[in-house]
Amino acid sequence: MSQNPEACRLYLITPDEITDLAAFASLLDDALAAGDVACVQLRLKGAEDDEIIKAAKALMPICHKYDVAFFINDRADIAAEVDADGVHLGQDDGDVPSARTLLGHNKDIGVTCHDSLHLAYKAGEEGANYVAFGAFFPSETKTTEYQPEVDLLSVWDEVTEIPCVAIGGITPENCGELAEAGAHFVAVCSAVWKHAEGPAAAVRAFNEALGLTQVI
DSSP, rough: OOOOOOOOOEEEESSOOSSSSSHHHHHHHHHHSSOOOEEEEEEOOTOOOOHHHHHHHHHHHHHHTTTOOEEESSSSHHHHHOOEEEEEEESSOHHHHHHHHHTTTTTTEEETTTTTTHHHHHHHHHTTTTEEOOSSSSSSSSSSOOOOOOOOHHHHHHHHOOOEEEEEETTTTTTHHHHTTOOSSSESSSSTTTTTHHHHHHHHHHHHHHHHOOOO
């Protein structure tokens, strides 16, 4: 997942449930064709392993067609099995050293750090490629137990070169605030997939709000 130091980029998360894989694959293709997206995280909460693997095998080639990184949520073992570009770990989903052993050193590992610089420093020391803070705004996707202040992004950006992802209730209307504060990526789910004009229109709106034009 490449980072442009001059731009905050879009980090796209799939819905928790994909009922029609072929239809969703078409939507994803349209969305990625519409503008710059840094990566896609496959986040199927509660799905069986074979369902996650099947979705990964269908969606990863679409991402790679647009030079978009493809991550698996929580499951480093599945990320290794499907040769994904990386894994995103929650605080209860394994540790960075174990994931690194499974994935090797040429894959990305991200870690959820909620509102905690301490957790972020720990993740960085263990070799995480990025950390994620949030939720910055109320989210439709999941219950928000943690709500950091926006200046947490500024502090992190000043003290380390490890990229940070902002997550939680992010829309084209509020993402600029997070980008200005120091977020390197903004993670988005419902604001794209539930956009009134469709996911492609949402990606274009985020690109415009973040000052992105063509694929970086």
